[in-house]
Amino acid sequence: MNHRIVVLISGGGSNLQAILDAMAEGRLPAEVSLVVSNRSDAGGLDRARTAGVPTAVVSHHDYPDRESFDQALIETIDPAKPHTVALAGFMRILTPAFVAHYRGRLLNIHPSLLPRHRGLHTHSRALEEGDEEHGCSVHFVTEELDGGPLVAQAPVPVHANDTEASLSKRVGEREHQLYPLVLRWRAEGRLLLTENGAELDGEPLGPGGVQMTADSL
Numbered sequence: 570m571n572h573r574i575v576v577l578i579s580g581g582g583s584n585l586q587a588i589l590d591a592m593a594e595g596r597l598p599a600e601v602s603l604v605v606s607n608r609s610d611a612g613g614l615d616r617a618r619t620a621g622v623p624t625a626v627v628s629h630h631d632y633p634d635r636e637s638f639d640q641a642l643i644e645t646i647d648p649a650k651p652h653t654v655a656l657a658g659f660m661r662i663l664t665p666a667f668v669a670h671y672r673g674r675l676l677n678i679h680p681s682l683l684p685r686h687r688g689l690h691t692h693s694r695a696l697e698e699g700d701e702e703h704g705c706s707v708h709f710v711t712e713e714l715d716g717g718p719l720v721a722q723a724p725v726p727v728h729a730n731d732t733e734a735s736l737s738k739r740v741g742e743r744e745h746q747l748y749p750l751v752l753r754w755r756a757e758g759r760l761l762l763t764e765n766g767a768e769l770d771g772e773p774l775g776p777g778g779v780q781m782t783a784d785s786l
């Protein structure tokens with residue numbers, strides 16, 4: 570049976586594109602059964618349409634509170650019967666009810682080496698704080714913002730002459746390798762969330778998850 574992934578986006582969708590490309594190239598044995606955006610102008614919606622993937626828009630402006638917005642999201646996502654729900658630049662904080670509904674199936678990619686730099690503006694914060702290393706993380710989503718069990722991280726060096734743009738580009742390249750790889754583990758049935766945290770091939774992952782190097786990606 571095909572592993573069905575629903576991807577949630579808010580913006581340009583470069584991570585979505587990386588997922589679609591990995592599928593087209595046979596590196597990810599799965600299908601994207603739906604792309605959902607909370608913004609009707611998200612560029613990623615065009616990427617989905619070009620790939621022939623169904624899309625839906627659930628605008629948070631149409632709902633009075635997070636609870637009703639998240640309930641509408643659930644009602645949009647569930648008919649697509651996802652084995653995995655992948656947040657890919659989805660810029661809304663999700664309610665505990667949403668997170669509980671998809672527990673063990675909900676992944677997020679975040680542009681920092683968590684637990685460093687939770688939240689927004691991760692690249693400028695890495696520069697301001699003089700980090701020598703930066704990167705991206707994929708984690709299972711739990712109620713704690715950017716705090717769920719880590720699955721994998723990919724570091725990049727920070728160079729002395731880096732700008733937010735140059736650092737963001739370097740991290741983005743790693744994101745586009747890392748997310749399809751982690752989703753492949755899900756599609757192959759190798760990656761689970763258990764009471765011991767994230768497990769790959771039946772082995773609990775350490776606190777930082779799998780540490781990927783440029784060579785291993």
Ligand code: GAR
Pocket residue numbers: 578579580581582583584585613657658659660678679680688689741744
């Ligand atoms: C990515 O860098 C992703 O890690 C980040 O948003 C960007 C979306 O880009 N996500 C977060 O900051 C979540 N807190 P994309 O739309 O081009 O994939």
